[in-house]
Amino acid sequence: MSIGIFDSGVGGLTVFKEISKTFPSADIYYLGDTARVPYGNKSKETIIRYSLECANYLVGFDIDILVVACNTASSYAINVLKDSLNIPVIGVxxxxxxxxxxxxxxxxxxxxxxxxxxxxxxxxxxxxxxxxxxxxxxxxxxxxxxxxxxxxxxxxxxxxxxxxxxxxxxxxxxxxxxxxxxxxxxxxxxxxxxxxxxxxxxSKATANYIKKLGFDLSGSGNRRIFITDESPAFENLKSSVVGSIKLEKIELSKICTL
Missing domain, CATH: 3.40.50.1860 (Rossmann fold)
Structure with a gap:
């Protein structure tokens, strides 16, 4: 089984790290929307649209659970995501x-x-x-x-x-x-x-929360991290938080609906 995680940028790597430690054999896909960070100064409508776009990109990897690592997205978009997707959606x-x-x-x-x-x-x-x-x-x-x-x-x-x-x-x-x-x-x-x-x-509380739900999250232990724009801050923090996992840049046009 696999888990998708998205955040507006780099901070969600702390959630990625804790979930990776808690579920070492799960396949985990992370999307950092570095092209449009931060979400915190955007309107509610924009935050919801960005969140749906990130979620739909990750759903393309046939994920079984979506984790909304971004607190702003969890605050404004969680209910819309739950209504729109056919998989469990967990905020922080x-x-x-x-x-x-x-x-x-x-x-x-x-x-x-x-x-x-x-x-x-x-x-x-x-x-x-x-x-x-x-x-x-x-x-x-x-x-x-x-x-x-x-x-x-x-x-x-x-x-x-x-x-x-x-x-x-x-x-x-x-x-x-x-x-x-x-x-x-x-x-x-x-x-x-x-x-x-x-x-x-x-981040720890979220990993423990998923564990208590009792999902069978066995898999191949695959880890992939995607970003929507170059980000030196992301690269620096990634190295200190989750090590040498390769960053994969995707074009923003691949997830945008406009």
Missing amino acids: INPGVQEAVKVTKNKKIGVIGTYGTIRSNSYKNRLEELGEYQVYQKACPLFVPIVEEGLMNHKITKLIIKEYLEDIVSKGIDTIILGCTHYPLLKDKIKEIYPSITIIDS
């Missing part, structure tokens, strides 16, 4: 929320992500559907370029993390959801600054 939001609900002790949960994800209130709404949780959200736009420039351990990174997170940490949260696929690469640094807070890595 619900697995992260379920894990946070399981581990929080005081029901005060922080959510960090891009402007688009935070504006959508997708994590907040889902948490509030599940119980009386106090949810504190914060957009952290500089986290993405920090990761893509490989500055995770630079001295300025600690200052930026504290600048963004001090406010929600002061609310007494005991759990924080990393609501962007880039952010797991800052997990160790966040934990170093705030050791008492439980960090929910949505």
Whole structure:
């Protein structure tokens, strides 16, 4: 069996990595839409169209499960994708929320992500559907370029993390959801600054969520990574996250509907 994963760019490789570790014999196909990244500053209608195009490209590989690694696409397009496809569609939001609900002790949960994800209130709404949780959200736009420039351990990174997170940490949260696929690469640094807070890595939560569904994901262990445009940041992060898997560039015209 095989899994398709798409993201607006490079961050979804953290999801690819965790799913690859959890299902070593599954065939896994990843599409990073690097020509149109980021999705977070696009309209809802555009995000849905891009998501359908990426999904339909991956369906061409006869995948059995589609994983929407992009938090923005998970926020705005997940229901449309579920209605449009005849295979299970799994986003990163619900697995992260379920894990946070399981581990929080005081029901005060922080959510960090891009402007688009935070504006959508997708994590907040889902948490509030599940119980009386106090949810504190914060957009952290500089986290993405920090990761893509490989500055995770630079001295300025600690200052930026504290600048963004001090406010929600002061609310007494005991759990924080990393609501962007880039952010797991800052997990160790966040934990170093705030050791008492439980960090929910949505990429790990998503892999575990799929595992619990009980799919037979045996296969040949084939791995392919596609991008829609050249991306030095993608190449750099790919090397550090998933190693030497070859990048395959596809023409954007092959997935566009317009």
